[in-house]
Amino acid sequence: MSASAAPILSVRNLSKAYPLRAWWGGKASVFRAVHDVSFDIAPGETLGLVGESGSGKSTIGRAVTMLNPPTAGTVAFEGTDLATLPPRAMRRMRGRIQTVFQDPYAALNPRMSVGAYVAEAFRLHRPGMGAGERRAAVEHLFERVGLDPAFLGRFPHQFSGGQRQRICIARAIALRPSFIVADEPIAALDVSIQAQVVNLLQDLQSELGLSYLFISHDLRMVRYLCHRVAVLWRGRIVELAESDKLYEDPRHPYTQRLLSAVPLPDPVAERARLAAADPHLPPDVQPGDLVEVAPGHWVAGRAIA
Template sequence: MSAAAAPLLRVEGLTKHFHTTKNLFGKPTHTVRAVEGVSFEIGHSETLGLVGESGSGKSTTGRLILRLEEPTAGQVFFEGQDISRLRPHALAPIRRRLQVVFQDPFSSLNPRLRIGESVGEPLRTHGLISSAGERREKVAALFRQVGLDPRFMDRFPHQFSGGQRQRIGIARAIALGPKLIVADEPITALDVSIQAQIVNLFLDLQEEMGMAYLFIAHDLGMVRHLCHRVAVMLRGRIVEMGSTEQVFANPRHPYTRALISAAPIPDPEREAARRRIPYDLVPPPPGAVLQEVEPGHWALSAA
């Protein structure tokens, strides 16, 4: 496979177990299998949507890719390099090309720093600016890129709305020109009227900068609008994965069908006629494996 055809990100057998309680001897007595054998790829300039209910392991998967959590097992390959066991000093240059946008834009910003300093901090940390004047110029350009007035650079986070703060978080994430952004439910905390603006901003930036996204979300409507492919998670495992068109038009796993049936329809008559498909949220059986049900479309079924 040529370098151009190789995926930007490849995840193989990613696993994370949390030990929640310990006995008198300090040994764990209960294990939560947050992520269990997750594998997928993201191509250059591609958006993969990761969907599922709360507690399904979506955000933990994103944190494992970013190395904010250490995996119990499995590997993460970014630009062909295994980054899952890199030491912090070797990981530092990788972080320039692998960035994150968090769910809560307010908690991800230092309330004591002016916004211009927060957005410019990655540039200073990675030695990409030589003076305060150059920093202000680059931060002003980033503000304009995400639709903010550069005159706001000297304000503090509490002086902005939720949508504006998320734009600030996006500006900080793109400051280093990343190849991949993990967007961890970036629109969940926003008003409905603002969510579409932020999603359209992601699309505009992707077209302009050629970035790829891992877009973690609950909102299936936004996922359908933004993502090229979709992976559905249940109890730490991927139960279905394929192109957005395949998954929404022909869902093959019962849980996927239940999720799609639960999504509201912005049409009063169709919404009134919508019938939810129930699904018992039991873990997938141990012997279940992903099988290709049509080219590029995978669903979990018994081995």
């Protein structure tokens, strides 16, 4: 992906701190979940965001969509600083920026037919649309994500996990977004259908010119799907490069250890493996301290030596 195209999303020095409740008699403080993170996403590009559980991936996803705005830094979408948008303009912008979450069942409303759920995007954002037009648009979306429109009167529990994720994707693309945050969109699905959903995301990308921030801990899928990858460690980007570069020539010790073994299927063992990969970086690795070691290949701090 050419770095010269104007980015669709430009994130600068983004930080997010969560307030911690004060201990009895103590002072309130904050937990710094994300520190000074900067990256761009080009039109039509997929940027992967990888890192262990708790490293701040979802926090970044919610900050760039302003679902949970950053405490510092800027998020510019198509050149507009989202923090400066008045509420009405931000609501319009919401149609252009969408999120697909890990658990499609939680995202769906169990008491709403899936057709009504997808149609809700139009009810909320296209009040002028007539019922017939809305129905036709929803049928078209169902076909586009590989579902039979005959099923749009059914309810979420009548679908498989993969089908439910397709329904969520149909709603996400309803308003013709140009950017989608996909936060572990396949992590809850059977391995046998993960590739189908990833292929759907890829097809939609080329048909609709979408850009993605693809959050995942499945390193193989990230390499397959993403043009570039950012590695997050304790709320900081420690390495960012084109996918092949990152996988063939990882420079940061954390990236190297992350890639040194295939993920373990047992989540407890996998957490232990990732914890063992924690390199306890030297104190001179400062936030934002990324050095370009080769064109487009950025690595944090002293670890590049």
